[in-house]
Amino acid sequence: MTQPKQIVRPDVYATKAYPVQDATGMVKLDAMENPYQLPDSLREQLSRILLDLPLNRYPVPNTASLEASLRKSTDIPRGAKIMFGNGSDELIDIIIRTCCVPGDVVMAPEPTFVMYSTSAKWSHAQYVGVDLAPDFSLDLHATLRAIAVHKPKVVFLAYPNNPTGLAFKQSEMIQIIQTCQGLVVIDEAYEAFADHSFISQVLEYPNVVVIRTLSKMGLAGIRLGYLVASSIWVDQFNKVRPPYNVNVLTRTVAQFALDHSDVLAQQAKQLKINRAVLGVALKKIPQQTGIQLDVFPSEANFILFRIDKAHEVFEGLKARQILVKNVGHHHQLLHNCIRVTVSSQDEHVQFLTALKATLADLANFELNSAQEESP
Numbered sequence: 001m002t003q004p005k006q007i008v009r010p011d012v013y014a015t016k017a018y019p020v021q022d023a024t025g026m027v028k029l030d031a032m033e034n035p036y037q038l039p040d041s042l043r044e045q046l047s048r049i050l051l052d053l054p055l056n057r058y059p060v061p062n063t064a065s066l067e068a069s070l071r072k073s074t075d076i077p078r079g080a081k082i083m084f085g086n087g088s089d090e091l092i093d094i095i096i097r098t099c100c101v102p103g104d105v106v107m108a109p110e111p112t113f114v115m116y117s118t119s120a121k122w123s124h125a126q127y128v129g130v131d132l133a134p135d136f137s138l139d140l141h142a143t144l145r146a147i148a149v150h151k152p153k154v155v156f157l158a159y160p161n162n163p164t165g166l167a168f169k170q171s172e173m174i175q176i177i178q179t180c181q182g183l184v185v186i187d188e189a190y191e192a193f194a195d196h197s198f199i200s201q202v203l204e205y206p207n208v209v210v211i212r213t214l215s216k217m218g219l220a221g222i223r224l225g226y227l228v229a230s231s232i233w234v235d236q237f238n239k240v241r242p243p244y245n246v247n248v249l250t251r252t253v254a255q256f257a258l259d260h261s262d263v264l265a266q267q268a269k270q271l272k273i274n275r276a277v278l279g280v281a282l283k284k285i286p287q288q289t290g291i292q293l294d295v296f297p298s299e300a301n302f303i304l305f306r307i308d309k310a311h312e313v314f315e316g317l318k319a320r321q322i323l324v325k326n327v328g329h330h331h332q333l334l335h336n337c338i339r340v341t342v343s344s345q346d347e348h349v350q351f352l353t354a355l356k357a358t359l360a361d362l363a364n365f366e367l368n369s370a371q372e373e374s375p
Contacts, residue, residue: 011121018118026323027350029341032162032190032302034218036267036344038257046256050249059248066255070226073261077203081234084246088189088213088225091237092156093119095209095227098240099153099183100125107152109138111163111331113187116156128152132333136164136296140172147180155180158187160194163327163339165298167194177205183233188212190300192268193275193342202228209233216301217264219257222250271301275342279303281352289359301342309362310336316358322351 005013021030037043067082076082085091092115096106102124108116110129120127130146133139147155155176160167177184184207186198191212199210209229214222224246227237257264275298282305285293294306304327307313314326325339340351 018114021323023323026318026321027343027347028323029343029347029351030323030325030339031220032216032300032341033220034216034267034271034301035347036218036270038218038260038263042256042260042263046253049252049256053248053252055248057248058244059246059251061243063246063251066251066258069255069258073258073264075197075200076228077200079230080202080228081231083227083229083234083237083241084251085225085227085241086245086250087215087223088187088211089115089119090245091211091225091227092116092185092187093122094237094240095183095185095211096120096123096125096154098237104154105150105152106154106156107146107150108156108158109143109161109168111327111334112156112158113162113189114330125153126150132161132164134333136161136166136333138168138172138176140175143176144179147176151181153182155182155184156187157184158189159198160190160299162189162300163302163304163325163330163334163337165296165300165302165304165339167196167299170196173198174205177208180207182207184208186210190216192217192264193272193301194299199228203230206230206232214254214257217257218267219254222253224250224254268301271342274345274348275301275303277345278340278342278348281348285355285359289356289363291359291363302339303342304334304337304339306335306337308336310338312362313355313358314338316361317351317354320354320357322354324351 063084070082085094096119100106100123104125105128106116106120106125107128107130109132117127128146128150130143131139157173157176186208188197188199188210189212191197202208202210209227211225211227213225279295282293282295282303285291292308296304298304310326310328314324317324327334327337327339
């Protein structure tokens, strides 16, 4: 009998699927989701619109109305072209498959979004990661040296970066753009929470593409990403893009939400306020508990912090129905690091209460262990 191991690519067979934690009954702070839904009045309007959708038909190829709504709510340059995808994940994959043959180099700073290396792997491209500095800033010298040595076809720069939250220096980003002979993809998944964007400069640099997603804006469930670039790039990417990659439900919900972008913008503004409040609260943990906790600056809708025994802290939070992301095993620079999504005030209170209780339990355990070991 034929077995998958005989047929499936060896590298695929040896790889585990991307893990998604079961969040049933949990306060979900692990996936950078917006905690706020659309207001009830807008949800009622949307439900009536969805009733009339022709679900028996394929999506029409013309995305002009969706593009018009997007352009009204963003600063996309007039001459730039837009391409939509099933989340930014699909756009990343399309870019690599369009540009790379087996053996070509895809490069990014590390640690960063895992899909850059994953998509490169499935296209048989060579992925080269360049370690960030210990403070998670770009190691510009190492990056420029790696570009000179490896001559990458595609360089990904997440801005702000995930999972660190830091926005790299604009001057250093431009140096990389001007030095690289390949395509530079600026991933602005968290642009709604950042202080700067490169999208207005996408036509200024002929080797730059900007990708974004609506997921962090409160629409993670519809899975819509978009790419902005000059037509010379988009025309090529469209050859690889599946013809019906964005379904009618996604397109309709996205256009409706973009037509009410003021609501999304207000939610993003509130989350930036919540981020500052959460950061201050986390920085008070050492004086409240006596346990060291280092908070890293963030321009995204999450905060990264380092704490001793991060795995035990993660498990303690999980036991208290709080789900965060333990990223310590992703890269050596992330040792003992935990990423927590910026959420509502109520969920922050639950998280901080659970964190302090977990730290108290760990401190008591260590104290009891020390007493048992003493003669």
